[in-house]
Amino acid sequence: MPQNCEECRSQLSAYADGVLSMDEDRAVHAHLIGCARCAEELADLMAVMHAVAALPPVPPREDPWSGLYFRLRREGLVRSRYMPRTRWVAAALLGGGALALSWNLLFPPAPAQMADLDTYWREHASFSLESEPVHMGAPALHAIEATYQLQGDLP
């Protein structure tokens, strides 16, 4: 159906975007061929559309991530990017303990230190070596005794 100028102009924007139905598109196209004023309207419209689309992107003057991150952290929306101090302290204590334990296993006490231990236990233990071991100190004393027997200097 032939269009008048008003109908055509109301559809120029959609025509320029290519979103009209096939019939509508054909009708506008047919009108534009025979109407210089509407064709000029379309040219102006497309010039503005291209100028707006060609606007350069505006780079931000500053990077707001740091400030935003701080606010997100404060609201509990994200976790810290660093390990909290308490976790560092706990990790250091565990690491130190493990190191001390492995040091004792790799380098056991010297015989002289063992003798000191022997004296200590003889003075403080509430049982004799002849008796059956009855509390937690006994296995250690028997171990010392066995060591001395191997060395042949048991008192």
Next chain:
Amino acid sequence: MADERQLIERYQQGDQAAAEAIFRLYHPAIHNLAYRMLGGSSEVEDCVQEIFLRAFRGLKGFRGDASLKTWIYRIATNTCLNYLDKAKRRGPMDSLDAEVFDEGDATLGDTLASGERGPEEQVVGVELEEAIQVALDKLAPDFRTALVLRDVEGMSYEEVASVTGAALGTVKSRIARARAQAVRWLKDYLN
């Protein structure tokens, strides 16, 4: 987008690296949108931060019903419209009063409104960009939103409808009317 979904899930578990990745993905476009919507006013940076803060708050409960892009743009346009509303109540925004020409006291806003320009005042390059921005600033907020989303951000009509929450017919009408007004204001600059 699978990567985007993973980023969202990681963010929802509190991963700050995922939050930063989402921010870096959308910050340039959202900044550009805010700049064009607010006419390059001094409030753009504050508005952008507000947009992302709102987005990250809401993202905790995001279920993926809409695409992340549509969802963030919806927050962005609503936040920009709030800023425009506040600015309107305070008075004209600073960019409308920006002096474009070296000579005289007339601002580009005045010049566009009066239509009095000699051939020596033809605006090209950077000045054309400023003229377009002034024209955008003069559009009603709903028209400006539709035009910026369609012609600056390059969204489809359907995406604009999804972001603005308007019907497709309304979007078509707003874009057509916004363009018609922009043509009236900018025609002489382009010839």
